[in-house]
Amino acid sequence: xxxxxxxxxxxxxxxxxxxxxxxxxxxxxxxxxxxxxxxxxxxxxxxxxxxxxxxxxxxxxxxxxxxxxxxxxxxxxxxxxxxxxxxxxxxxxxxxxxxxxxxxxxxxxxxxxxxxxxxxxxxxxxxxxxxxxxxxxxxxxxxxxxxxxxxxxxxxxxxxxxxxxxxxxxxxxxxxxxxxxxxxxxxxxxxxxxxxxxxxxxxxxxxxxxxxxxxxxxxxxxxxxxxxxxxxxxxxxxxxxxxxxxxxxxxxxxxxxxxxxxxxxxxxxxxxxxxxxxxxxxxxxxxxxxxxxxxxxxxxxxxxxxxxxxxxxxxxxxxxxxxxxxxxxxxxxxxxxxxxxxxxxxxxxxxxxxxxxxxxxxxxxxxxxxxxxxxxxxxxxxxxxxxxxxxxxxxxxxxxxxxxxxxxxxxxxxxxxxxxxxxxxxxxxxxxxxxxxxxxxxxxxxxxxxxxxxxxxxxxxxxxxxxxxxxxxxxxxxxxxxxxxxxxxxxxxxxxxxxxx
Numbered sequence: 192x193x194x195x196x197x198x199x200x201x202x203x204x205x206x207x208x209x210x211x212x213x214x215x216x217x218x219x220x221x222x223x224x225x226x227x228x229x230x231x232x233x234x235x236x237x238x239x240x241x242x243x244x245x246x247x248x249x250x251x252x253x254x255x256x257x258x259x260x261x262x263x264x265x266x267x268x269x270x271x272x273x274x275x276x277x278x279x280x281x282x283x284x285x286x287x288x289x290x291x292x293x294x295x296x297x298x299x300x301x302x303x304x305x306x307x308x309x310x311x312x313x314x315x316x317x318x319x320x321x322x323x324x325x326x327x328x329x330x331x332x333x334x335x336x337x338x339x340x341x342x343x344x345x346x347x348x349x350x351x352x353x354x355x356x357x358x359x360x361x362x363x364x365x366x367x368x369x370x371x372x373x374x375x376x377x378x379x380x381x382x383x384x385x386x387x388x389x390x391x392x393x394x395x396x397x398x399x400x401x402x403x404x405x406x407x408x409x410x411x412x413x414x415x416x417x418x419x420x421x422x423x424x425x426x427x428x429x430x431x432x433x434x435x436x437x438x439x440x441x442x443x444x445x446x447x448x449x450x451x452x453x454x455x456x457x458x459x460x461x462x463x464x465x466x467x468x469x470x471x472x473x474x475x476x477x478x479x480x481x482x483x484x485x486x487x488x489x490x491x492x493x494x495x496x497x498x499x500x501x502x503x504x505x506x507x508x509x510x511x512x513x514x515x516x517x518x519x520x521x522x523x524x525x526x527x528x529x530x531x532x533x534x535x536x537x538x539x540x541x542x543x544x545x546x547x548x549x550x551x552x553x554x555x556x557x558x559x560x561x562x563x564x565x566x567x568x569x570x571x572x573x574x575x576x577x578x579x580x581x582x583x584x585x586x587x588x589x590x591x592x593x594x595x596x597x598x599x600x601x602x603x604x605x606x607x608x609x610x611x612x613x614x615x616x617x618x619x620x621x622x623x624x625x626x627x628x629x630x631x632x633x634x635x636x637x638x639x640x641x642x643x644x645x646x647x648x649x650x651x652x653x654x655x656x657x658x659x660x661x662x663x664x665x666x667x668x669x670x671x672x673x674x675x676x677x678x679x680x681x682x683x684x685x686x687x688x689x690x691x692x
Contacts, residue, residue: 223249223284224257229307230286236305236399237287248434253285258321267484267509270438272324280320293317299389300405300420311405312387316423328517335425336540337416338384343543344552346635350645351379353636367637376409382450384414384426415450439480444471447496454650454671456528458496461654461663467493487512487585499582512585513578522582524567524575525603527656531648532559532610533603535566536575551629557618559611595662602659602667606652609676613647616640616683625690643683651676 226234238245248254252270259281261271280289290313295301298310315335319326329335341347355370355378370378376385387409394403409418413426413433429449430441440446448459462468470493479490484505491498498504500522503515513522520526520536527533532555537545545565547553554562567575576596583592620626620640627633628641635641650671658667666672 222255224255224260225283226254226286227283227288229288229292230284232305232307233287233291240398244434248286251435251437253436255284257281257283258285261321267503267505267511270483271321273319273321276321285321290317293320294421297421300387300407302392302403302405304402305399310420311407312410312419312421313428314419314421314423315425315427316419316421318427325515325517328521329425329427331518331540332425333520333537333540333542334415334429336542337382337414338380338386338418339416339424340542341379341383341416346552349634350636351375353634355379365637372408376412380409380412380414382414384417384424385409385412386418387412387420389420437481438483442480442485442495442497442502443475444468444495451496453654455653457654457657457666457671458661461657461661461666462496464665465661465663467495467661471495484509484511493586494582499579504582504585506585513582520575522575522579524572524579525600526554527603527660528653531555531557531614532561532607533652533656534561535563535568535572537565538567539565557614559607559614599656599659602656606655606676609680610648610652612680613644613683616680616687617644620687620690623687623691625687640683640686643679643686647676647679647683651679 234245258271258276261269262276262281264270283289288307291309291311292307293313294317295308295310297316298312300312301308301310303309315326315329333340341351352369353367355374356367357370359366359368387407389405390408391406392403393406394401407420413428415425415429417426418424419426427436430446431437432440432446444459444462450456451458453460463472474492478492482490484503485491485498486505486507489507500519501516502513504512506512516522520540523536525533526536530553534554537554542554542565543552545552545554545562547556547562549557551557554565556562580592580596583595587595617626617628617640621628621630626638626640628635636645651673654671655667655673655676657663658665658672668674
């Protein structure tokens with residue numbers, strides 16, 4: 192009788208090869224660049240533990256091309272901006288280990304994991320290894336400073352407490368306590384970014400046995416201004432979601448709508464009802480969202496958010512219309528939301544240094560006058576206006592662009608004027624002692640007249656300006672637009688008259 196054959200033992204490397212073949216078939220046969228040995232080690236476990244992550248990565252350009260190959264592309268086609276990439280990274284795909292083991296000495300979240308020094312949070316400082324220009328530009332972006340600006344501005348903190356705080360009612364009075372960390376992380380800091388801090392370690396039983404992991408405060412989060420464990424600011428995944436990091440995703444307006452939907456920042460809603468948004472919704476499925484460079488009139492027929500604010504745009508002959516930038520304000524002369532009055536963009540993304548004459552952390556006086564020393568000058572306003580209009584002119588005639596821009600700047604003036612009127616009513620209430628303001632060391636947002644004042648600039652003025660900037664029609668009139676601004680002024684005046692009696 193023949194002996195029964197012993198079961199075959201598959202080597203670990205052979206198993207990884209099988210895994211990669213399965214992934215290759217699963218992703219429709221997209222070519223794969225060879226992964227490093229360290230990434231192969233990661234895949235040997237995480238393919239079964241986290242098939243969603245691995246499958247997503249497999250579809251990425253990172254998995255399909257090495258940095259060395261990417262550097263050989265022509266200047267306009269190239270997506271890797273670093274001129275020098277370490278030899279240890281250049282010759283294989285950008286996989287798990289290439290991102291999660293970079294700069295371990297700088298990461299407070301680094302821990303030993305299966306013989307490797309791994310960190311949980313991949314940061315712009317890590318991405319800068321290959322994308323140095325983009326990381327440097329993003330660091331000059333107000334969005335990168337979103338957490339710092341938010342938590343260090345007393346006005347924002349007052350607004351956050353009055354919005355998110357825990358209210359109680361006692362002795363016929365409302366009292367509000369500061370919101371807890373989870374509430375903050377789940378609301379304002381979801382977009383502005385949390386401060387991710389290592390608070391210790393925890394031991395967990397896994398399929399691979401007992402393992403020790405860092406415990407992170409402020410995690411999970413992918414806010415644009417996140418403070419990372421390596422002290423860098425921001426999250427590339429806010430726009431290029433993990434682990435595919437798709438340029439197509441970053442170019443589509445759905446990505447921006449995560450944080451710019453309103454009613455305080457109604458950009459996405461306004462875009463959706465604009466003619467540009469209508470064209471995108473109707474025909475966008477036919478466009479090429481992955482081409483680099485992006486050809487106007489060939490790859491797409493109407494702008495998305497990225498088109499106007501970030502993307503490298505060219506004409507059919509590859510003549511550059513606008514260079515790629517990750518400093519979003521580079522084509523923006525005006526800052527039209529977030530603060531009491533629209534004003535020129537700040538010179539520095541760190542706006543915590545700004546103070547007006549009254550000592551308030553505002554880029555304008557309460558009268559609306561800009562605190563010009565901290566803001567870009569007329570020359571820079573003109574440069575940024577021209578940069579934005581150059582994008583518009585690739586589809587529209589000069590008379591169209593100039594007419595549209597004149598309406599937009601008129602909306603800035605009129606909304607600022609109506610906000611000033613609301614401010615004057617509020618100041619009168621404070622002077623008459625009908626409400627308590629800064630002079631009484633009181634909140635700016637805890638009385639009805641103050642809430643109405645905040646509605647004027649935080650919701651209604653913003654809606655009008657976004658509508659005017661993006662041709663969003665009704666959002667500038669009846670949907671939180673001019674109707675609400677005028678009605679709000681009437682109600683504020685009525686409140687003042689009634690209380691004065």
